[in-house]
Amino acid sequence: HATDYVLEHKVTLFAPGAQTGKRVAIVGAGPAGLACARDLRRKGHAVTVFEAQSQPGGLNTYGIAEYKLKSDVALAEVQDILDLGVELKLGITVSSIDDLLARYDAVFIGVGLGSTKRLGIPGDDLPGVTDALTFIAHLKTHPYRDTAVGRQVVVIGAGNTAIDAVTQAKRLGAATTTIVYRRGEADMPCYHYEYELAKRDGCGFRFNAAPQRVVGNGSGTVAALEVTTAQGNEMIPCDMVIVAIGQGDRTELQWPKDDPRVFVGGDCANGGAEIVNAAAEGVAAAKKIHERLTNG
Ligand SMILES: Cc1cc2nc3c(=O)[nH]c(=O)nc-3n(C[C@H](O)[C@H](O)[C@H](O)COP(=O)(O)OP(=O)(O)OC[C@H]3O[C@@H](n4cnc5c(N)ncnc54)[C@H](O)[C@@H]3O)c2cc1C
Incomplete structure (x- = not known):
């Protein structure tokens, strides 16, 4: 695949833009958050990604079956984005975005969906x-x-x-x-x-x-x-x-629906789709954030 070639030959696809002095916080290092982070760095904004897990990549690292996508490939793709100068803070579960809104010019939420729904039948908690x-x-x-x-x-x-x-x-x-x-x-x-x-x-x-x-x-x-x-x-x-009866909503983190500094994308916004949808929504949000940060 084209992306395998890029990773193997260490082809540089993107470069960071000239610093704008604007800062964006991203919650969730899944495909949505990372795509948003990459495009914001290309525009020169400073980006910090907060991720609850000990590794970035979201379901690309933790969820997609091994025969389709191995974690090391997902992590190599993340590294390309980090190489643009994206700051990544792992092991941090954001429980409120108020603090982020006080410290950053915009916030993107890409927290995905929650854990698998419970069966709700007798014995569903047995070992096994x-x-x-x-x-x-x-x-x-x-x-x-x-x-x-x-x-x-x-x-x-x-x-x-x-x-x-x-x-x-x-x-x-x-x-x-x-x-x-x-x-x-x-x-x-x-x-x-x-x-x-x-x-x-x-x-x-x-x-x-x-x-x-x-x-x-x-x-x-x-x-x-x-x-x-x-x-x-x-x-x-x-x-x-x-x-395997589907993921529930992620309810731990709430965010204002009407704050123009807050943007949302990926599974938590579309109810659960595919990697390509999450990445596209991250890209679309980066475009909107850039417009807001440059035009006010
Ligand atoms: C088992 C499985 C297999 C799949 N297979 C495919 C496939 O083959 N092809 C395909 O295209 N799609 C597949 N999908 C769907 C695809 O994985 C998702 O659509 C995609 O990963 C969504 O990206 P996202 O960034 O929105 O969310 P996620 O990938 O879920 O990433 C969200 C990230 O946010 C982090 N996070 C959550 N809450 C917080 C918080 N409060 N603070 C900080 N970080 C937080 C999470 O830890 C996670 O890393 C599959 C999904 C599952 C569950």
Whole structure:
């Protein structure tokens, strides 16, 4: 790919602009925040990015399945942006933007979505039940052998994240991996090619099966998932359940909707889309911020 060539040959794509003396704070070092940071530096504004995690990149570093994007590639792309002179403060969870508004000329919020929604059925807190984002983040930040995977894995949900989780579980060595989805095949929200990929990996699919409870084995871990089907209730044996039913909103940080110094983009603004959308929204926000900082 073109970007691989750029990274391998250390091609310099962008240069910082002449200093304007204006300062912008960015909350969140995901694709939205980083794209915004890059374009603001190109215009010569001083940019500080605040990131809660210990590594930048957002879901590019912590969420996208390994076979699509490895963390080291995501981090190399971040480095190109930092090389423009963007200041990055890691391990800082911004809980209020009031202080930032007092110290910066504008603030961009790109905090993404929150954690995976809970199943809300009995047994969903048993050891052996995990959520897809935690499972994938662990896999992406540890050697493969350090990520625990069951022998019989059930993944609940049928979006692209569910496909990532089920294929990753299979590739980690699970004997059986099964997507359980309460609706039919035609209703699956995942892309068709992702579905085909999971089938090629040997993953199974149970459609029109609504999860009712996670059943323990008596010693506290998972033994089965009880589902309701058109034929009645059924137990699907499993020793690991991965929940992939979508991310909730990020509610920890609130921001004023009518302050002209505050800009928002990426998943937290569009409800969850793709990397390209987040980056495009970061770029669009940088343009608006630049206009505001130069024209008042
Ligand atoms: C499992 C999974 C797989 C995906 N696969 C694909 C794919 O294959 N292709 C694709 O195009 N898209 C994919 N997506 C979607 C894509 O990852 C997102 O659309 C994109 O990452 C959104 O970028 P963002 O910058 O808005 O948010 P994020 O990437 O979520 O980044 C937000 C950042 O803000 C930080 N943050 C949050 N709150 C605070 C705070 N209070 N203070 C400081 N920092 C904070 C977070 O730690 C995070 O680093 C996938 C998503 C998931 C969940």
